[in-house]
Amino acid sequence: NISKAEICIKFKWNDTHDAFNKDSKVDKPIVSQTDKGFNTLGQISSYAAAQLGAQYRTHIFSVLIIHNHAHIIRWDREGAIITTAFNYNNKSHLANFFYHF
DSSP: OGGGOSOEEEEESSGGGOSBOTTOOTTSOSBOOSHHHHHHHHHHHHHHHHHHHHSOOSEEEEEEEETTEEEEEEEETTEEEEOOOEETTTOSHHHHHHHHO
16 A cells, blocks of 8 residues: 555666666766666656655655665655665665665
């Protein structure tokens, strides 16, 4: 039941499913241009839209885990803010996020 969800976490095992480019630059889009990346983006976007639509919140967070890397995403009704991909085995960003969440 999405109306009671606190956070959505999406796992994908293959790097080709990453919805975001790992090394985005000014002249390169942040969104992956692959079919599998677009499918993942559609999935996480629909989860965020459903959660925002079912709950009275100004924003929500979600986590996208791709193999050894993760993105933390902050969604609101205008869009999303995405962290760069980080290796959650070597960096404590994901543990810190859940500790403070």
